[in-house]
Amino acid sequence: MRLKKVRKSSSDKIFLNISTVILVLAMFVVLVPLLNIVAASFSNPVAVSNGKVWIWPVDFSLSSYQNVIKYEAVWLGYRNTIFYTVVGTIMNVIVTLFCAFPISQRRFAGRKFVNKMLFITMVFSGGMIPNYLLVKQLHMLNTVWAILIPGLVTAYNVTITRSYIETNIPQELEEAARVDGCSPLQFFSKFVIPLSKPIIAVITMYYAVSHWNEYFNAFLYLINKELYPLQTFLRDILINSKLDGSMVDDPEIAAMMQAQSEALKYSVIVVATLPLMCVYPLVQKHFVKGVMVGSVKG
């Protein structure tokens, strides 16, 4: 028996309309700054520096994008970041699975010990200088390893992977496989990995985003600009305003260059953020799933 839907009172209708309006407003609050950046990046640099651009391009122009294309640091950074993201994420995911599988198995005698070891790294760390000294001691300063290795595994990702395996791959399956002569390694490769695809997708994306957005390790450990990831270059361009323009005597051209370098910042932001913004709506549901898995007690 189903209850007939109660008709909405007029005050409820008002409340619903207000809720809808607030929702749409919240969306615009998020959207307007982003639109402003995109609009400015497609506007004439002079219009931008005169403060004419709201959320629609003024004097449509691609000149700042032409400047980005000529700006080698951005592309060098792009290339390096893609390298760090791809190689780093593959390493992260493999090692995370190696760590999560054994501690998800109830028959493994060392699981409590390894769990404790992971837990301690979650609540305590040596600190900035001891880490720096370690990287220096290992002669990794100014090499790609300084970017790839120090963040190899995060305890949080191991924990969500472990709890996924624990809840989704029944212990009985392991027992049955074992009776049929399947060793733990075979069980891992033949059952656990294929059955863990959803969580592998989640941690892959978590690790990939953190590589893509990472700048501080590069800032600490790298001197050679050839190795800089995109974000480190972006910091120079956007925040420290270090644009390499030669000195010009003519004030008019100087003002023009100043305007162009300001406009360039907008297009750099767009170019650097676009890939993530395009991919995100496609993979959104995996991220949302990740939040849910993460919120389950570890």
Add this chain to the structure above:
Amino acid sequence: MFQKKIGNLKKTLKRDWQYWLLLALPLTYLIIFKYYPMLGAQIAFRDYSVRDGIWGSEWVGLKYFIKFFKSYQFTRVVGNTLILSLYYQFVSNIFPIIFALIFNCVEKERLKKVVQTIVTLPHFISTVVLVGILMQILNSRTGLYGIAMEAITGEYPSDIFAKAGNFRHIYTWSGVWQNFGWSSIIYIAALSGVDTNLHEAAQIDGASRLQRVWHIDLPHITPTIVILMLMDLGKIMTVGFEKVFLLQNNLNRSTSELISTYVYEIGLVQSNYSYSTAIGLFNSVINLILVLTMNAVARRVSETSLF
């Protein structure tokens, strides 16, 4: 007895060796990159010099801790850290809850999908780009803030980044802008679990939608709110270093110098490794105590905890 133990160990090793084989890489990593630096933190109690190294430098006990407690920077950096994180945590906890409750009331499914995608998007913008966006948008001449103020008041405002008092607001509200959508996901999911019978019964009794939000929806997510807030309180002495560091300039240092940025300043700019490590260690120990306390409280009040 001892031999029996050895025998047991042999037996479990024989049974479990393949697990240990898989763990070889992750455990090596943990020992070298997580545990060795913890030993390295002993330079907080030594006068570190490059020549003598971590184990050979002269032992000075609590010298650097006392130096920090006595320095005029102590109250400043600890105070700044506490004020910033309390302010941020308060604001950044409230908005996702309100948003989720309102989101849950709206029945237009397609609109909701679009809104949710858009409001969660900024979460993935990198810290560097976020600060870059802030500097463009809040520019007092060319930014949206500047031209909007000019349109309203008729003159351009003063530089918003130049006043130390603005730092906390910029940090907090940009954080809300970036993360409220993402943080609301967990509440929205929890709200989808509300028993519809409760709503129908309340409706028959004449409860308005607003009353049902207050008496049904909100109590339903209260345990989640309490847990997440307690977890956040455990992190009160750790404020995301990167964003503060990027927003910091010489004009706002009086409010933006936090424990973590001070650790960086002393350690890597002034190269005083021991002093910097001592400040960092002081911070880590306080964090540890706070996290464990809050976790214990969470376990008490709701029988769930993070670990």
